[in-house]
Amino acid sequence: MGEIGFSEILLIAVVVLVLFGSKKIPDFMRGLGKGVREFNDAKDNVRKELENGMKEKDKAQEPTETNTPSPDEK
Structure with missing residues (x-):
């Protein structure tokens, strides 16, 4: 599939306008x-x-100071 050009976008906009009407589009x-x-x-x-x-x-x-043994306790 190729890239979408201006004419395709315009066609989509017209179809949306016809399907939903100009009053429903702002609400949508x-x-x-x-x-x-x-x-x-x-x-x-x-x-x-x-x-x-x-x-x-x-x-x-994280280890806390109270949980880690001091070197003197070993």
Whole structure:
């Protein structure tokens, strides 16, 4: 398949306009924008949760001064 040119994009736009009508397109685009925004928010929340979980895991694995034996105790 070749690349999409201006004439193909124009044809798609005309078909969408005929199918949905000029009054429905702004509502459709608004809903699409809200969906994309919610998806990005959810993606960011998951990323933050994973990063926080990894930081907590790293903190739990770090040896503390009270847990490590001193050279005198050996």
